[in-house]
Amino acid sequence: MSEIPYKIYLEEKEMPTHWYNMRADMEKKPAPILNPGTLKPVTLEELSGIFCEELAKQELDDTSRYFEIPEEIRNFYRMYRPSPLVRAYCLEKKLDTPAHIYYKFEGNNTSGSHKLNSAIAQAYYAKKQGLKGVTTETGAGQWGTALSMACSYFDLDCQVYMVKVSYEQKPFRREVMRTYGATVTPSPSMNTEVGRKINAEFPGTTGSLGCAISEAVEAAVTQEGYRYVLGSVLSQVLLHQSVIGLETIAALKKYGIKADMIIGCAGGGSNLGGLIAPFIGEMLRGENKYEIVAVEPASCPSLTRGVYAYDFCDTGKVCPLAKMYTLGSSFIPSANHAGGLRYHGMSSVVSELYDQKLISARSVEQTSVFDAATTFARVEGILPAPESSHAIRVAIDEALKCKETGEEKNIVFGLTGTGYFDMVAYQKYNDGEMSDYIPTDEDLKKSIAEMPKV
Numbered sequence: 001m002s003e004i005p006y007k008i009y010l011e012e013k014e015m016p017t018h019w020y021n022m023r024a025d026m027e028k029k030p031a032p033i034l035n036p037g038t039l040k041p042v043t044l045e046e047l048s049g050i051f052c053e054e055l056a057k058q059e060l061d062d063t064s065r066y067f068e069i070p071e072e073i074r075n076f077y078r079m080y081r082p083s084p085l086v087r088a089y090c091l092e093k094k095l096d097t098p099a100h101i102y103y104k105f106e107g108n109n110t111s112g113s114h115k116l117n118s119a120i121a122q123a124y125y126a127k128k129q130g131l132k133g134v135t136t137e138t139g140a141g142q143w144g145t146a147l148s149m150a151c152s153y154f155d156l157d158c159q160v161y162m163v164k165v166s167y168e169q170k171p172f173r174r175e176v177m178r179t180y181g182a183t184v185t186p187s188p189s190m191n192t193e194v195g196r197k198i199n200a201e202f203p204g205t206t207g208s209l210g211c212a213i214s215e216a217v218e219a220a221v222t223q224e225g226y227r228y229v230l231g232s233v234l235s236q237v238l239l240h241q242s243v244i245g246l247e248t249i250a251a252l253k254k255y256g257i258k259a260d261m262i263i264g265c266a267g268g269g270s271n272l273g274g275l276i277a278p279f280i281g282e283m284l285r286g287e288n289k290y291e292i293v294a295v296e297p298a299s300c301p302s303l304t305r306g307v308y309a310y311d312f313c314d315t316g317k318v319c320p321l322a323k324m325y326t327l328g329s330s331f332i333p334s335a336n337h338a339g340g341l342r343y344h345g346m347s348s349v350v351s352e353l354y355d356q357k358l359i360s361a362r363s364v365e366q367t368s369v370f371d372a373a374t375t376f377a378r379v380e381g382i383l384p385a386p387e388s389s390h391a392i393r394v395a396i397d398e399a400l401k402c403k404e405t406g407e408e409k410n411i412v413f414g415l416t417g418t419g420y421f422d423m424v425a426y427q428k429y430n431d432g433e434m435s436d437y438i439p440t441d442e443d444l445k446k447s448i449a450e451m452p453k454v
């Protein structure tokens with residue numbers, strides 16, 4: 001076996017001290033977010049009514065290359081970072097591939113995903129501003145869990161609107177959040193005006209991420225001392241998640257490894273954006289080339305089948321408009337879709353990189369995603385989150401291609417989290433009851449036609 005260890009760890013002193021903002025190196029920047037009322041670029045003042053001020057600044061800043069990670073956040077990171085970059089020797093052997101496969105594992109904390117990297121930053125800035133608490137939405141529950149942990153660390157109130165279907169299907173996720181002191185409300189609820197409206201319009205609806213976002217925003221702006229925080233999509237979240245990519249590139253450099261291909265799953269684009277950030281930076285500065293692949297579910301294919309246009313970030317149309325690859329904010333993936341990554345749009349930074357062809361995208365069907373998850377779990381030990389398994393699917397496909405060509409490609413993928421709370425989905429898969437639903441062109445046309453004309 002080669003001299004590369006199973007797990008490549010950075011030492012504490014090698015951990016990143018700054019987040020990297022790839023927008024600073026982009027010649028053509030992502031389009032500005034717009035005020036849904038005036039259709040003019042959102043100002044810092046307007047944004048500060050919804051978000052913490054420091055976070056609003058980060059959101060709008062597309063010129064500062066680096067932001068220093070505050071000492072308190074770095075101390076919190078030390079509790080679970082650096083995360084390991086693992087050489088998947090066992091998977092390589094199982095696939096009998098000449099490819100070298102590496103994965104950056106972000107599931108080594110109680111929230112079980114990368115989301116804690118941004119949650120702790122957002123809670124920190126809320127505390128620094130002297131707020132009482134924050135509101136948010138959560139779909140599968142990872143973000144709500146991460147935020148609950150971060151808020152309890154800084155002694156902030158945390159109100160989570162959880163998509164109703166997950167609230168019912170994942171009672172244990174809910175209990176983790178409550179254990180960390182959060183209040184969890186199934187969405188759409190009767191607590192907010194937008195929730196009541198959605199309930200009246202769609203009786204019996206099991207909710208969507210877009211609805212939950214609208215409720216959480218309303219809850220933030222109607223309570224004194226509260227702001228809204230979001231776990232993906234936003235540029236500030238990609239900024240915080242750059243810690244993943246910065247550690248990855250440092251660990252690879254430590255062993256003289258040059259990545260050829262980097263693969264990440266894409267829901268709202270935050271883990272992917274964070275993982276690829278410093279690699280994209282090198283590409284933008286003309287220093288290096290990488291093949292970068294975003295992987296999304298075939299049932300919610302925003303990059304591969306969406307349109308690149310301004311759209312609402314939420315169903316209730318209260319958030320700023322973002323130019324992004326989107327299926328339309330009224331798109332709700334089929335109920336049989338189990339594997340996460342349900343968001344209708346995509347980070348405007350990732351969208352712009354995709355539009356500039358700096359990254360490519362593929363969509364995969366959920367049964368093949370669970371095939372990959374199972375193969376991976378059986379040889380590498382970790383039980384992967386369904387979301388992460390989208391990246392595993394493509395990493396395996398690529399490694400199998402190398403078997404035919406004999407290429408010793410270095411494949412790096414993001415393993416964003418663990419799947420212990422997704423056992424209903426695994427159960428369906430194990431019982432042979434999982435099916436694939438791919439939206440028809442007609443389905444997509446309908447939600448795309450409802451998009452704002454900007």
Ligand SMILES: *Cc1c(COP(=O)(O)O)cnc(C)c1O
Binds near residue numbers: 231
């Ligand atoms: C939330 C989540 C994702 C998808 O979100 P992105 O913003 O696209 O990264 C992927 N994997 C896990 C484990 C998650 O919790």
